Amino acid sequence: MDCLFCRIIAGEIPSAKVYENDKVYAFRDINPQAPTHVLIVPKEHVADASELVGEKAHIAADIFAAAAEIAKNEGLTGGFRIVTNCGDDACQSVHHLHFHLLGGAKMAERMS
Ligand code: 5GP
Ligand code: ZN
Numbered sequence: 001m002d003c004l005f006c007r008i009i010a011g012e013i014p015s016a017k018v019y020e021n022d023k024v025y026a027f028r029d030i031n032p033q034a035p036t037h038v039l040i041v042p043k044e045h046v047a048d049a050s051e052l053v054g055e056k057a058h059i060a061a062d063i064f065a066a067a068a069e070i071a072k073n074e075g076l077t078g079g080f081r082i083v084t085n086c087g088d089d090a091c092q093s094v095h096h097l098h099f100h101l102l103g104g105a106k107m108a109e110r111m112s
Contacts, residue, residue: 005041005096018073023059024066026101034081035104036074040066046097049086063099076103083111 007013008027015027018038029037042059046052052060064082071080080103085092 003045003096004094005098006045009043019066019070023062026066026070034102036076038070038101040099040101042097047095048092048097049084067099067101070101071103074103079103081107
C-alpha cells in the first residue's frame with residue numbers, strides 16, 4: 001500500500017483521530033493552518049473530488065455529515081471552512097481524497 005492516507009486509515013501510520021465511522025476517518029492535520037484543522041477522508045481510496053460521480057457520489061454526503069458532527073464536537077460555533085484541493089493547480093499533495101475542515105479563528109475572505 002503506497003497511499004499515505006490509506007496507511008493512516010489502516011493504523012500503520014499514527015494519527016490524531018477525531019472521528020471515525022464505517023465510511024469516514026478524520027484526523028488532525030500534521031501542519032495545522034488554523035486552530036482547528038482536521039482532515040476528513042473516505043475509507044475507500046478515491047484520488048480526488050473529480051471522482052465523486054455515479055456510485056461514488058455518496059462519499060460527498062458521507063464526508064459532509066461527518067464534518068457537521070466534527071465541527072460541533074470541536075465547538076466551532078463561530079463557523080468553519082471546508083476545502084478540498086483537486087489536482088496540480090490546486091496544489092493537491094496527497095492523492096487520496098481529503099477535505100480540510102478549518103475553524104477556530106476568523107479566516108481571510110480570499111481563498112486563493
Ligand atoms: P493537500 O495539500 O493535498 O490538500 O493536503 C494534504 C495535507 O495533508 C496537508 O495539509 C498536510 O499537512 C497533511 N499531511 C501530510 N502528511 C501528513 C501526515 O503524515 N499526517 C497528517 N496528520 N497530516 C499530513
Ligand atoms: Zn488511499
